[in-house]
Structure formats: structure tokens, C-alpha cells
Amino acid sequence: MKKKVKDKSTIEGKLVLKLYVSGMSYKSMQAIENLKLLCDEHLKDSFELEIIDIFKNPKLASEQHIVFSPSLLKKSPLPKKTLVGTLSDTQKVLKTLGITTE
Amino acid sequence: MVNSKQETLRKTPTGINGLDEITNGGFPKGRPILICGSAGCGKTLFAAQFLIKGITDYKEPGVFMSFEESPKDLEQNFESLGFDFKNLQAQKKLRIDHVRIERSEIEETGEYDLEGLFIRLNYAIDSIGAKRVVLDTIESLFSGMENMALLRSEIRRLFTWLKEKGVTTIITGERGESSLTRQGLEEYVSDCVILLDFRVIEQIATRRLRIVKYRGSTHGTNEYPFLIDEHGISGAARYLLKVRLQIIHRNYIYRITRIGSGILYWGTLPRQQHPYNRQCGHFKNYSCRSFCIEQL
Structure with missing residues (x-):
């Protein structure tokens, strides 16, 4: 199922994002808020986002090699990227996600 | 103050022959211990042996958190020394978690914490009821990261957390130029610091161990020679000698x-x-x- 999503998104060039947060921590909340604003402004509907709480899924944290929290994983399109932190550096986030080139 | 600590300080036998003698019973139970030394001086082996001995001799399950080598590499490296990582993992007495960080994929976009690491460690410890933990080598986290101050405070928090959790933890660290470890971890691990050394003098290579610090306990203060040989576990254990001069x-x-x-x-x-x-x-x-x- 995971693969299917990836394939589909690669074809469509859709951004597939996974945000790993740790519970309701301040930094996690900030990251969610920042990402929401950013998506509303720049992405409209052309993205897929899943928010995962590693407190509830500790096994997943290990499987996905999460060390830093919050961590935003760009699964697709390639190259894969991991954005750590509150995502408050908007320019850097946009650039890393490939939304802007500058 | 020293006396009252001595009375309450409980120890965890390392199972490494000779080391328990010079530390008067082993490492401080439930506390972090720093093992430092330059590359190739046997830090990882020491840590691994502490874990394996804990499992086989003292029924204390252990977690090996590797920041460098993959579980497969570890298994292979220590297989030749007689450590059966695979079997112990299958028996749920040992858990290896490989913290792999792809620097080229990481971008820092604001403040973060090490909660991911905490959660993984907590999960690994609880899943097998671990009493011993090895972090080898946590300083790898620093390479390529921008916000050093933040990482430092997080690592300090991690050590405090491990102490509260009551697990005896070995933290390995590579020797820095002017300090015991590159990131000055010795400032955070104040309970027990062990320095390993590998020197060649007149073409004779000697491994030595020295207890730099052991809060609340008396200990041998010399540099003690030890051996790592191809017989692995018993070899290294047997030859860590007290004084044989x-x-x-x-x-x-x-x-x-x-x-x-x-x-x-x-x-x-x-x-x-x-x-x-x-x-x-x-x-x-x-x-x-x-x-x-x-x-x-």
C-alpha cells in the first residue's frame, strides 16, 4: 500500500510528506502550525501529509530512523529529505521541499 | 559526604576480570559511565563485553545503541570474539538499535529536540527490561549539525533521563585534542570516567586502562594493562590484569x-x-x- 502511494505520487509529482512529532510538545505544535500555513499558502491540494506521533508509535521511530523531533520527511519526489526542527525557517523549508528554487 | 555516598552506592559488576577488582565491585549501578580513548583502543569492545557479560553472567538484559556500525557489522565483528549477538537478540535479552543519520538529507529548520532518540531508547529498554545500555558513540550526532548548544543540552537531558530510568549506561567517546572527549562529554558524566589507551613504546604495543574518576567510590589509580586477543570474551576478560609486575x-x-x-x-x-x-x-x-x- 505504501508503495502504491509512492508510485502514484511520483507520476503526478505530488509532494508526499510525513511529519513525526512527539506528543503535544511545544515544538511539535509549532511545526504543525508552520507546516499548515506553508501548505495553505504554497501547495493548495498538491500534497499528501501524514502526521505521526512517535510517542504512540515508538517502533515506527526506530524503523524510520527518527532521532530529532519534530522531523518532516519528504518521501517523494526524490531526493528524500529530512527537515528537522519547528520549520520556522520558511525559505529553507520551501527550498528543501523543492517548492522554490531560491 | 563521601562516606554517606559510599554506603549507598550500589555497583554493577562488569564481568570483566580485573576491572571489577580495581573498581572495587564494578560500575556505579544505574548511572552513566564514560569510556573514552582514541580510535582503535577498544571502546566498543569494552562496552559490548559489559553488555554480553551482563546478559550471560548477571541476567541483566541490555540495549546496544549504535551510532556508527550497523547491527550486521556489529554481529560480524563480535562473532569472531565469541559474542553471539544474533542468538541473544532472538532470546530478547539484547536489543540493537542502529541510529543511522544521513547528513546529506538533513536540514535544520528551527529548534528541535532529541525526543526521537529518547522514545527509541525507552522503547528498547522497556521491551526487554534492560538494565544495561550502551551508547556507541553518541558524539557522532554532532557531526554536521549546526546547533551545537541545543544538542549539548539535549545530551545532558538524555544522561539525566537515563539515570532516572535506573539503567547502567556506558557512553563511549573519542578522545579530543585538549579534552577527554571531542564534545566534552566528561562534563556531563560526572560519576565514572574510564580512559583507555593504546601506546606503542619501543615497538611494543600496550593497551592500558585508567579510572580517571569514580565519584563515591575508592578505586585503583594506576594505569592497568589489558589485552584484547582472538579468543574474545574470555581472552579480554582473563587478561585485564590488576598488577602483575x-x-x-x-x-x-x-x-x-x-x-x-x-x-x-x-x-x-x-x-x-x-x-x-x-x-x-x-x-x-x-x-x-x-x-x-x-x-x-
Whole structure:
């Protein structure tokens, strides 16, 4: 199922994002808020986002090699990227996600 | 203050022969211990042996968190030394978690914490009821990261958390230029610091161990030679010797300077023990090819 999503998104060039947060921590909340604003402004509907709480899924944290929290994983399109932190550096986030080139 | 601590300080036997003697019973139970030294001095082996011995001799399950080598590499490296990582993992007595960080994929976009690491560690510890933990080498986290101050405070928090969790943790650290470890971890691990050393003097390589610090406990203060050999677990354990230096025989004091392919022993033995025969026996076990005895 995971693969299917990836394939589909690669074809469509859709951004597939996974945000790993740790519970309701301040930094996690900030990251969610920042990402929401950013998506509303720049992405409209052309993205897929899943928010995962590693407190509830500790096994997943290990499987996905999460060390830093919050961590935003760009699964697709390639190259894969991991954005750590509150995502408050908007320019850097946009650039890393490939939304802007500058 | 020292006295009251001594009374309450509980110890975890390392199972490493000789080390338990010079530490008067082992490492401080439930506390972080820093093992530092330059590359190739045996830090990882030491840590691994502490875990394996804990499982096999003291029924204490252990978590090995590797920041460098993959579980597969670890298994292979230690297989030759007789550590059966695979089997112990299958028995749920050992858990290896490989913290792999792809620097090229990481971008820092604001403040973060190490909650991911905490959660993984917590999960690993709880899933097997671990009493011993190894973090090898946590300083790898620093490479390529921008916000050092933040990482430092997070690592300090991690050590405090491990202490609260009550697990005896070995943290390995590579020797820095002006400090014991590159990131100055010794400032955060204040309970017990062990320094390993590997020196070549006159073409003779010797591994040595020194307890730099052991809060609340008396300990041997010398540099103690030890061996890592191909027989692995028992080998390294058997040859971490206390003091095997001077031999007193018929009122003469001898000093053994070279054994086998080269280990340098010196120090003193209590005169009354007359240890000559025992020493010889020991050397036999040690299957050395040659050694010199020098009369002092």
C-alpha cells in the first residue's frame, strides 16, 4: 500500500510528506502550525501529509530512523529529505521541499 | 559526604576480570559511565563485553545503541570474539538499535529536540527490561549539525533521563585534542570516567586502562594493562590484569618487562605473597612465546 502511494505520487509529482512529532510538545505544535500555513499558502491540494506521533508509535521511530523531533520527511519526489526542527525557517523549508528554487 | 555516598552506592559488576577488582565491585549501578580513548583502543569492545557479560553472567538484559556500525557489522565483528549477538537478540535479552543519520538529507529548520532518540531508547529498554545500555558513540550526532548548544543540552537531558530510568549506561567517546572527549562529554558524566589507551613504546604495543574518576567510590589509580586477543570474551576478560609486575623471588625483586608479542607490565605486588610460581603459571595460560625478567 505504501508503495502504491509512492508510485502514484511520483507520476503526478505530488509532494508526499510525513511529519513525526512527539506528543503535544511545544515544538511539535509549532511545526504543525508552520507546516499548515506553508501548505495553505504554497501547495493548495498538491500534497499528501501524514502526521505521526512517535510517542504512540515508538517502533515506527526506530524503523524510520527518527532521532530529532519534530522531523518532516519528504518521501517523494526524490531526493528524500529530512527537515528537522519547528520549520520556522520558511525559505529553507520551501527550498528543501523543492517548492522554490531560491 | 563521601562516606554517606559510599554506603549507598550500589555497583554493577562488569564481568570483566580485573576491572571489577580495581573498581572495587564494578560500575556505579544505574548511572552513566564514560569510556573514552582514541580510535582503535577498544571502546566498543569494552562496552559490548559489559553488555554480553551482563546478559550471560548477571541476567541483566541490555540495549546496544549504535551510532556508527550497523547491527550486521556489529554481529560480524563480535562473532569472531565469541559474542553471539544474533542468538541473544532472538532470546530478547539484547536489543540493537542502529541510529543511522544521513547528513546529506538533513536540514535544520528551527529548534528541535532529541525526543526521537529518547522514545527509541525507552522503547528498547522497556521491551526487554534492560538494565544495561550502551551508547556507541553518541558524539557522532554532532557531526554536521549546526546547533551545537541545543544538542549539548539535549545530551545532558538524555544522561539525566537515563539515570532516572535506573539503567547502567556506558557512553563511549573519542578522545579530543585538549579534552577527554571531542564534545566534552566528561562534563556531563560526572560519576565514572574510564580512559583507555593504546601506546606503542619501543615497538611494543600496550593497551592500558585508567579510572580517571569514580565519584563515591575508592578505586585503583594506576594505569592497568589489558589485552584484547582472538579468543574474545574470555581472552579480554582473563587478561585485564590488576598488577602483575614485580616478582619477588628469594629476596630478589624482578620486573617482567616483556611478554609474548609484547605487553609491558609493571607495578608492585605485596612482598609476602611470594607470587613467583603463580606468575609463571599465569604466563603459561597466557601462552606467551617469551618474556624477559629483569632483576632490579
